[in-house]
Amino acid sequence: MSAPEMPAIPRPALVLGLAGLIPFVWGAATVLDPALGAMVPPAFAGRAVLIGYGTVILCFMSGVLWGFAAKGAEGAWRGYGASVAPALWAFFMVTGPEARALSALLTGFFALLALDAQFALWRLVPRWWMRLRFLLTAGVAVCLGVGLWLG
Secondary structure: OOOOOOOOOOHHHHHHHHHOOHHHHHHHHHHHOHHHHHHOOHHHOHHHHHHHHHHHHHHHHHHHHHHHHOOOOOOHHHHHHHHHHHHHHHHHHOOOOHHHHHHHHHHHHHHHHHHHHHHHHOOOOOOOHHHHHHHHHHHHHHHHHHHHHHO
């Protein structure tokens, strides 16, 4: 008996998910080449954009998980409780010097991936979800890593 075939990531989710990486890529690019960031206000370049946008996306993903938790009748408390963790992490931990904030974001996105996996085990996410989340988390991690270690 073979395993069921993994459904493809729906094109809108893939395209819009990848488009959501653009500010991360821009932030990393302007860390590597600060002259690129000279054409925009400082909040929209380098480490500042990585921290600001990373915080927004981590909180956004809390909302996504909340929506998935709403699908599950059993264990609603655990799903809802887990879904607020990324936003609370961002609120309490993404503070202080830029390196600390970037490190907290990197940790937060890896923890988010673990939460995504747990929601997959609870069967609250589509079967293609983890493929998309691995892809997007890898992109985010590389960009935050550039900001953290090369910025």
